[in-house]
Amino acid sequence: MPIPCPHFKITIVKRSQGHSAVAGAAYQSGERLFSEYDQKTKFYNKKKELVHAEVMLPSHAPPGFADRATLWNAVEAVENQWNSQLARRIVLAFPVEVPKEQYLSMIQEFCQEQFVSKGMIADFAIHDKGDGNPHAHILLTLRAMDEHGKWLPKARKVYDLDENGERILLPSGNWKCHKENTVDWNDQKYAEIWRHSWETITNRYLEAAGRPERVDLRSFERQGIQQIPTVHLGPAAHQMEKRGVETFLGNLNRDIRAANSLMQSIRSAIRGLQRWIADLTEKKQLLLDALEKAKEPTLSDLLVDYFNLRNEQRSDWSGKAKLKCTVRDFEEVKRAVDYLKAHSLNTVEDLNAAIKDLSQTAAPLRKQLKLNENRMRAIAQIKDAAAVHAKLKPVHDTFIKKNFNLTKDAYAAQHKDELDAFNKAVRTLMKLNGSTAVNFSALDAEFSALQSGSAELRTQLETLQPDISALKNIRKYIDMVLNKQQLSAPGGKTPEKESVLKKLEEAKAAQFQKKAEQKNHTQEL
Template sequence: MPCPHNEISIVQRSQQQSAVAAAAYQSGEKLFCGYDQEVKHYPEKRGIVHNEILLPANAPRSYADRNTLWNAAEAVEKQWNSQLARRWVLTIPREIPPDQYAALVRDFCNQQFVSKGMCVDFAIHDKGDGNPHAHVMLTMRAMDEHGKWLPKSRKVYDLDENGERIKLPSGRWKSHKEDTVDWNDRKYCEIWRHEWEIIQNRYLEANNRPERVDLRSYERQGLDIIPTVHEGAAVRQMEKRGIQTNIGNLNREIKAANSLMKSIRQLIKNLKGWIIELSEKRKELLAEKAAEEAVFLPNLLMKYMEVRKAERSDWTRAGQNRGTSKDLKAVSEALSYLQRKGLSTVEDLENFIETSGKSAADYRKQMKPKETRSNVIDAILAARTDCKECKPVYEKYQKIFFKKTKEKFKLEHPEVARFEKASAYLAKHPDDKDSTKKELLQEQAKLVDEIADLKVPLTEVQEDLKKLWDIRYWVRKATPGTEESKEPPKKQPLKEVLQDKADEKRAQKNAPAQTKHKQQDMEL
């Protein structure tokens, strides 16, 4: 299935980041940065299969050169905390032919970014490991008709009810800043994600692929699927080395439970359709005054045996015996299963499937809060780690008195934002304030075990439904008018026919001569 991942970030000078360096990384080219007078080159980067620059009509043609474009974008930004570029990482569906990757990304960028006046620099990375993706860089400023960079914002004076400017006690006029373009509006994050989803699906459809991309969360899609927990680089490395982690174990249990529920839902859906069909056939039989017993499941299974026997009429005797023996064993097990479950009529079957569906949903309902709680424990432990690591920097930040100095310090030290975010999360869970790390890990391990225990009855429900799925085929085979009943008889495998004939010849050759004479006399 196509991966819905996409990620948006900002290249910020306050984080010691460089637009030229980002462009060099994604394109694989050697670029010179005029801001810090350094060459940016990442020779170890592999798998770059395409890179391209897209320009709006009013952009200087010289910006088609990557080095010129991003040095110009950096040169116009004078502040120490300037935002230099917007970056996207977009996963490309591997179901689309590789020769269409560039066209897919180009179409998307032209429609959503170039049309609004942004310069676009994109590259496609594909190492052949099943993870093709695109890196897209966008300029942050608009241009005028002559290709000159415009200001990002402008000063707007606030007005009173009479339309007059408002004077502050300091003697200055009250004002605020307004962006000259709305590219930073959060609504575009949702819009662009949705448009990327649409264009991917269009390309999938054009290539006659059944897969579709849906970038909505499981909850917004209305799906009863629990998302896995973010593992992070450290956990991934440990799992890769064969070291099992709590997060890894939890994700394995979540994936297994989701897979089970998906299988169960599909089986129930198909079996319900079969029950409706079987009920209709029953009405037809009764309308024709056929024996009511003919629609009982055991009777239909025995009729299936007769149908299969008739289909093998042209098989070798040994082949007929083997087939009958195999069918007899399978049907006997099915009859025994139906007897154990107390299923003999269509109504019994319908009630059983309904009960199975409710049982599966109930088990899943019990699992959800445990999985959610385990996720919370992971988040609490991560937040505590962030608080511990970032506390010294945050304490320095708190001691700064002047507002501008404080803001600058916060921008230069991402630890401040990490500490604030972690503290806010911990404040939402006061009940866990006094719990030690050991206690939380023990609780999480217990939750993982409980989830695994609940998975056992889910598996049993799935096995029951699989058995009913086999019975469904046999019953349909014995019911006139169904697709299965119209299937042509299966021919005996040629290899089996040859083997049976060889065995017969060998048996005749080894038989006593007297028996052979008797057979000949009987034939006469």
């Protein structure tokens, strides 16, 4: 039983973007920390939501680094470039289904197993406002340390060698070389490893708590879930939606949810019919043997048997009630028989083929609807990113024109949020549009066409609903004949009636016993 994918975000604290490791530590711990780099005190009051803060050290780290001010000032001192990467930040969510008192052991186990044991220092803090969003912040060092607690270089120069093992001299007179990282902590594979580790720990604690829910940190696509993801609203649109003001992204999300609901409904109905027809096929031969018929019963025959069975169940009812229900059953069976005749469905194989055709008809419609909605979602993201790009480009251009590191750092710190938003918009545009230049007219026309196409696809899917409903009713009637469900008698009592399959088993057992007795009798003679 899955639960919504929890938050697990990995970022790098970069000085080039105005970030500070000391400020990050002060924010998550709620402590007042002085930064020796910019000679400023960092303080963010987090007392109300702070549950626990702790620095976990590997065995060879200096004990003094247990003090986070000492630790992160030392980090910022050794990272002396204007564009240095200072730390790695991870923000992850705790499942509310796990008791709160176990959050600390969960995060300690995670940090020790994945970071501290590898030589990283982990500074973590648990936050919980009581609003149903308990989470943890983790700051990790990026440099390795030697056995004496001294920071090691992040990378080293390695000379390239030829086939004879000799260094290669370049025309410039320099030796050909390349840079190698001293540790592989920045390898992208670790993002997957860390997510999987947190998923494993979380699920283990959920199981220990006796909860049926499980966490899966993979995307919908990797989980095999045919569901269209919604669009992130952002704070402005979210607040407008909370006030009851409809937004473009909000309307798009509502369309996506409606499409997901429709696709899930049809997919579930078809899967149910497919499972039932498979089960019915298995029981068909047993039914034929029991009834000792030379030919397969038709679906119409089974529906007539259903009608007769209903009448038998009401043998002790009053005349008026019996007549009323008989008329109703007759109308239901007539509609079912008419459907079978209209679609030339006579046997179980015909019914199986009809369900298969229905599935094959719905599948491409669902697939195209998903493609349309995903593209509409991408267009919305492109337009949103383009608006941010246009708005913040002057800020970014000014930042680029700064020639001196100190003024550039100061400007980056002052306009951190704007520069972060601009860079994010650029990444979005390059990923989804291939360029920061956006043709709004073409996108609007494409969006309108996709919207119309999706509406038509939903209409086509909805037209399949009557067929699905008819097939489900036929399934119910035939199931009753096979006694897969019992009818309730008047007054809520269930009549005791042996199932057809049970009778078949008893008949086979009696026949087997009779043959055994005849064999024994022959041997005695």
